[in-house]
Amino acid sequence: MPQALEARPPYDLCGGHPALDFVNSLDNRFREGGPRELLADYADLLRFTRQTRLLDTGQARRLADAVNPRAAARTLRSAHELREALAAALYGGVEGRPPPPAAVRTLERYFRGMSAHQELKWERSGPAWDWGRAETNAALPVWMLSRAASQLMLSEAMLFIRACGAESCRWLFLDTSKNHTRRWCNMQVCGNRMKARRFQARREA
Numbered sequence: 535m536p537q538a539l540e541a542r543p544p545y546d547l548c549g550g551h552p553a554l555d556f557v558n559s560l561d562n563r564f565r566e567g568g569p570r571e572l573l574a575d576y577a578d579l580l581r582f583t584r585q586t587r588l589l590d591t592g593q594a595r596r597l598a599d600a601v602n603p604r605a606a607a608r609t610l611r612s613a614h615e616l617r618e619a620l621a622a623a624l625y626g627g628v629e630g631r632p633p634p635p636a637a638v639r640t641l642e643r644y645f646r647g648m649s650a651h652q653e654l655k656w657e658r659s660g661p662a663w664d665w666g667r668a669e670t671n672a673a674l675p676v677w678m679l680s681r682a683a684s685q686l687m688l689s690e691a692m693l694f695i696r697a698c699g700a701e702s703c704r705w706l707f708l709d710t711s712k713n714h715t716r717r718w719c720n721m722q723v724c725g726n727r728m729k730a731r732r733f734q735a736r737r738e739a
């Protein structure tokens with residue numbers, strides 16, 4: 535992998551699930567001044583899927599070497615499309631609204647595409663899904679993300695998805711705390727900031 539990729543700061547994976555961290559990669563999603571894109575190019579997509587352990591280092595390196603710019607650009611567009619459909623469905627869920635039908639159709643298309651590229655391999659221990667020839671396809675990171683998203687959406691974990699209590703943040707996370715009372719994506723970033731603000735408000739009151 536080119537050194538430049540390693541030089542960029544690591545992703546904050548406080549969402550607790552790759553599919554949620556993926557949604558959070560459009561930072562400040564609801565900010566009036568517009569969001570900040572953390573998946574700005576194909577190299578970012580490789581870095582993100584490697585950090586979330588969807589791709590291993592060998593897979594990421596092979597893709598970085600093999601993929602042509604056109605396929606990379608197309609894959610990045612797909613990643614953004616999948617992410618925004620996922621965001622629409624999950625923020626709907628958090629706010630108690632049904633997901634927009636268009637988002638569900640988009641997710642369905644990606645989930646189908648993902649499973650169409652898997653091959654059933656027969657190992658000594660039994661059958662297992664494998665990426666086979668898809669290993670060197672530019673879209674592999676998007677299929678990996680589709681699989682992570684479908685696993686999350688069809689699991690009980692859906693009940694424990696929350697949005698960060700900081701209005702300026704709203705990042706999604708999996709609330710695995712004992713009493714399900716976690717409020718912040720990241721205590722160091724949002725929890726302390728909000729506490730400081732409340733402290734300030736009390737002093738001014």
Ligand SMILES: [Zn+2]
Pocket residue numbers: 698699700703704705718719720723724
């Ligand atoms: Zn937050």
